[in-house]
Amino acid sequence: MSQEILLVGRPNSGKTTLFNRLAGTNQKVGNYAGCTVEKKTSIVTSPEGIEFELTDLPGMYSLKPNTMDEEVALKHLDSMRSTAYLVFVVDGNNLEQELILPLLLHHRGLTVAIAVNMMDEVSENGKSINTDALRTRTGIEFFPLSAKTGDGVEALKNHILSKTRPKNPRAVLAPSVLQMPEEQFRLAHKEAKAESKRLSLACVTQGLDNRLLRRDLRIDGIILHRLFGPVLFFAIMFVVFQSIFTWASPLSDGILFFISKAQEVVRSNVGAPLLSSLLSDGILAGVGAVLAFVPQIGILFLLIGILEYSGYLPRVAYMVDRVMKPFGLDGKVFIPLLSSVACAVPGIMATRTIENERTRITTIMISPLMTCSARLPVYTLLISTFVPAARVWGLSLPGLVMFAMYLLGTVTALVVALILHLTSSNKKKNVIDMIHLPHYRTPDWKLLLRYVWGRISVFLRKAGTVIAGMAILLWVLLSFPRDEAFRASMENNLKTANAEQKEQIQNQIAAKDLENSIAGKTGKFLEPVFRPIGYDWKLTIGILSSLAAREVFVSTLGTVFSLGKVEGHEEGLSATLRAQKTEDGKLKYTLATCLSLLVFFAFSLQCISTIGVARRETNSWKIPATMFVYMFTLAYTAAFIVYQVSSLLLK
């Protein structure tokens, strides 16, 4: 078994940047058992060919856990193998505080090496740290370095990979430190603190002016200013929102264009119709469904990366904390929720920046309630078809309904968060809600791009496979079995038909195929379930197929009503929907049906991509299954009330 090397340190100590430097591209990202905390490991090989397993432990401030991340890191330390080696990463700017924890462990007999990070800032600040003196006084190996610039990283790497470095004399940490009684821990902490103070007095030459802190405070004076702060905040959030809502779509369209070209090539070159359909409509469409998210994820994480590295992201959390507090959330929830207004997939991925496990799960649970862009085609079709183009107080009624839908999503998300907050046991809540405000820094482009690529590749490998798999499965359910006899007779008609008739016949075939498919039959079978909320079997098939993505509802209705492709000219579909009659001659779909559908789409989790990404981010099916059930229940109940009440009122 390969030897373990553990990187330990406070959040914001630059631990992950150092990990990236040491690991290079050879990284594995997973989760710690039973929680959403991300586990990063890498196999590093020494010049002699010995393999070491390098692990980036979650950040921790202390041996008394405040967050889930700390709990996980401590559990890992508790159960580590005797051959494991600890490398503490400390921020050289704040050595006196940061040395306490490694010294405490060292006093307990645990051998550690200490990487004194951010040496570039230390010297910029006019300070110097005498690491040789630190080494002689403590017997611990000290490595001055800067993970950002890469200076000094090589020396640390040579040390941890060398055969001569010391091994841990103690097999396990527990119960010597972790289960130490309160009083004993206080004493141990006091002792370590006193030594840390002595060491920094002796080995750190203070700068004259604390340049970095004073610069931070000057910038804070502007960026967190009572008036200018919120203005800048809204401007930056507008850019973040626009980027995923608008700027990513040409790139997604480009990807989908290539997919559609590939589909055409397959269709015209693969002879067997079934195989051709499987390749183009099943597999290629499934792959396209995954790739279409890449621009959104890439752009969002590029922006989050810039905000995080520059030090602005924690300050965003600081500014909006007050708004989120009444709902049991904190300021870090803001960006994931804002991103979810464009799409819940990058939104849920952005919950990575939330350290508190409970808050992170709550945010994942509520983010699909935010009105995402995939709902817009559905809302637009329904509102333009059924809501009269009247004016209320000088405002257009359809516009007001659309606005109400956005409001409905946001308010419901916050109410659900509040309910989760009030009903949950406080066990996993942070003891203290605090945010560390790091130094302002200029982002490093290389590190930034590596971060963005890391997020994209995790999405493709971990979530993408699930999403593509589900998309292909859904395609099978929507396409099979086929009524071959009907197809054969229709294809006979095709031969004698003119162009216009041809299109009609093809549309009829598509409608019949859909009706006969497993999903079509399921839709008919489920009709009694959806009748109380106003849907017949055609709308039910639309609901089932929109699981692939909400906007598919529109094109499925086009197919089911034998209209062929309706994207881009929905007026025909609108007219068809309005003209549908029941057997006794009454209008089949009314404003009540429309309102019921609007509410249903606002609340239900009609999106396998969200389900796939929630599975990946929480490392189990439990959370996505819970989400699907609670959102469906909410959607059905609300649609039932809306349909029944509005049917009565609108009579």
Added chain:
Amino acid sequence: MTLLEAPFRSQLRVLSLTGLSEEARMVLLQLGVEPGEALEKMHVAPLGDPLTIRIGEQLFTLRKEVCGLIEVES
């Protein structure tokens, strides 16, 4: 006085953390907030909560309800 009432931008010394739970005191202890230690109240968020506190050379934010339980002297 409590940290909440204390003036901004002046050196303060922690007197006691008696209103806080044992766990909360342990967390603050490891941030460097304990009786006898120095800190400074820097500024307040635009909506009035939380507050930024300087401990050594690091800036942390703490919510008002916690600051109200930290006794300090100038």
